[in-house]
Amino acid sequence: MGHGFMDIALTPSVLAAQKEMHADHLWTQYKGHREFTRFTADEAAFIAERDSFYIATASESGWPYVQHRGGPAGFLKMIDDRTLAFIDYRGNRQYISTGNLIANDRACLILVDYPRRARLKIYGRVEKLGLESDPPLTDRATDKEYGAKPERIFRLRLEAFDWNCPQHITPRYTERQIADAFAPLRARVSDLERENALLRGQLERRGEA
Template identity: 60%
Template sequence: MPYGFLDIALTPGVVAAQARMGVDQHWQDFKGNRRFERFTEAEAAFIAERDSFYMATVSETGWPYVQHRGGPRGFLKLVDDRTLAFADYRGNLQYISTGNIGSDDKVSLILMDYARRARLKLFAHAEIVMPEDEPELARLVAPEGYRAKVERIFRLRLEAFDWNCPQHIIPRFTAEEVSAATRMMQERIAVLEAENAALKARLAGAAG
């Protein structure tokens, strides 16, 4: 079964749960090829458009820990077809992701495009890189014009990705997307408001 994501996700417990539900054979018989261990142009374009994602790390006590990451569109950089990187800041002084990665480098990300109802999830190994050790990478991940100091870089080595179905993703739009979609309407309103003001002024003039 060339299905990279499931090769990782299908632990004995998961397979047992599938068996209890009578669907384990469905995956054993899977004939498709979803190796998905290298990003293609489709994923590269999708990643370049993202302004946020969620990343789960694993704690030493076995708890999953999920953190939201946000930045300018494209702040999660594709270094090559198996490598991602992003900047980490001083933040809330908790260093939970950093600490977790120190003991277990396995991470899982989910990237959402709410407007187009698409989601990309992936497994990767994370590595912490100090900006002074790799200045070129530091330049790549530092958002232009953003004054916060990059404390470290998370470099992620892809193991496998998968696309989820769009079901149950409720479309949501960023302020930027709403503004672009309503720009024509706003321009029309501005013209009408100006016209209204001119008419009011003319009426006031005629009355006086």
């Protein structure tokens, strides 16, 4: 893989759109290194923390389909620096993404860290595997304590990735993140309530005396 994210994304029509908007020089003259074709420790840490991602596929009719995938944090597993895998659990049983990937194995994933306003884009080719076809891979990708019913496994071979700027990403927090952030405050309030009750009791006893 000697190409980068922009080599895939910058098609003739995209280049034409950039030229029309006078933005073509931003990329045709770009001198930075953007050949992100191997995951590093930064991507590994980011992926391991995510509990959801969006996956885009295309049907035989040419229509795109974007699906939200969710699960326990880290359910998208990084197998090596060019391979991701995730278990496909039973959902509404439409199988649109599954069918699209049979006809066209190209996919694009977007992973978002809302609190830190970070976004990772991934181009890859996705292979559908039976749960018994690669037991070590299936075992590694399975979250044993997750109660959903697994149906298959998807293995993604990385073509390229890139990071987005944080613009327009509104910080959002999960219930767990909010609970963790407020835990010290709740503990302090509990301490003050106990202290207040103790002082009230002392005052009442002095009044009786």
